[in-house]
Amino acid sequence: AQAEPSVSDPSTKPKAPTLPIITDDENLYKTFGERGGLVQIMDDVMVRWLANPRTRPFFEGADQAKLKGHLVEQFCVIMKGPCTYSGRTMAESHMGMNVNEGSFYALVEELQKTLNARKIPFRAQNRLLAALAPMHRDIIGK
Numbered sequence: 001a002q003a004e005p006s007v008s009d010p011s012t013k014p015k016a017p018t019l020p021i022i023t024d025d026e027n028l029y030k031t032f033g034e035r036g037g038l039v040q041i042m043d044d045v046m047v048r049w050l051a052n053p054r055t056r057p058f059f060e061g062a063d064q065a066k067l068k069g070h071l072v073e074q075f076c077v078i079m080k081g082p083c084t085y086s087g088r089t090m091a092e093s094h095m096g097m098n099v100n101e102g103s104f105y106a107l108v109e110e111l112q113k114t115l116n117a118r119k120i121p122f123r124a125q126n127r128l129l130a131a132l133a134p135m136h137r138d139i140i141g142k
């Protein structure tokens, strides 16, 4: 069996704990359909976040277009795509929001529904979720 690529790039950790962990899976960006695929994923998942009662209160007042743009950039960076993230850190952007575990997992669940609907392979989904999971420290209870 082939070795799994490691989840994180240790060089990003010591100086910048709030930066997303970068996956070493070289194919991930392609598997997600590159930039166009990520744009469609964010368009789809934002509709779900606005429909889910646990996430809607957070997103209904947000600048959704801007947020989707930053999410595309952030996911692209996580997947080692040719992008630069121009948004704030996770700590800065979720400060004072009072996100709890329930809304965090609701958000992730809606993302999984989107990825399943788009037939993103389970293994690739897990690579992404593994990179997102550690961010909960900067987001929940802040």
Ligand code: HEM
Binding pocket: 054, 055, 058, 059, 062, 063, 066, 067, 070, 071, 074, 086, 087, 088, 089, 093, 094, 099, 103, 104, 105, 107, 132, 133, 135, 136, 139
């Ligand atoms: C791993 C989980 C999460 C990731 C990767 C993530 C990522 C992001 C990113 C990249 C931004 C844009 C920051 C900027 O524009 O400067 C953002 C903003 C935002 N996030 Fe999250 N987020 C996560 C969890 C959550 C959760 C659980 C909620 C609420 C249920 C949430 C609600 C929001 C809202 C409302 C904004 C807009 C803030 C504003 O416009 O001022 N996020 N998030």
